[in-house]
Amino acid sequence: DAKTTQPPSMDCAEGRAANLPCNHSTISGNEYVYWYRQIHSQGPQYIIHGLKNNETNEMASLIITEDRKSSTLILPHATLRDTAVYYCIVFNTGTASKLTFGTGTRLQVTL
């Protein structure tokens, strides 16, 4: 599975959009981009995933560049409850693949 690079930490003011970047320059054609988050002392929670088109759900939007070498997770109106570690993972949903976590981005939402 391809490796991802994320900034170790980011801050965001409550009510503002949080834009979390991720580089995955070695991604291959059959690999999806998945985002999970982990709130303190809980298990990781699925947020969103995509292959090449931009995706949106009730939690977030995912913007994937045309060359698929990077992506951005957007939380449109961050709240204090969005404070968490966010993991960007490149994942091939074939049977031999596994979800492999890096160290993620620690997002701190402040008043």
Add this chain to the structure above:
Amino acid sequence: EAEVAQSPRYKITEKSQAVAFWCDPISGHATLYWYRQILGQGPELLVQFQDESVVDDSQLPKDRFSAERLKGVDSTLKIQPAELGDSAMYLCASSSRTGVNYGYTFGSGTRLTVV
């Protein structure tokens, strides 16, 4: 919403003792995973099951760790003997390979402290 159940939530044990964790995946999920998360790091896969069979246990320290999923439903992860370095969060996850794949669903984990 369906959840992955794990117990106990917290466990304190003395080094050299045996300890076990239990996981009940989402009903119908054939694939089950055990992860270990050391404080400040991302989760690391220990073992993957497909039904009752081990698919990958390459990162499982087999001299002291064992995992089983006898009937292909719930699973137990055991450590014997526990060492101080085993202090971590142990996470269980499950996934379904059929239909739309939303990745893995994780439980809340078991936080192990070895003293």
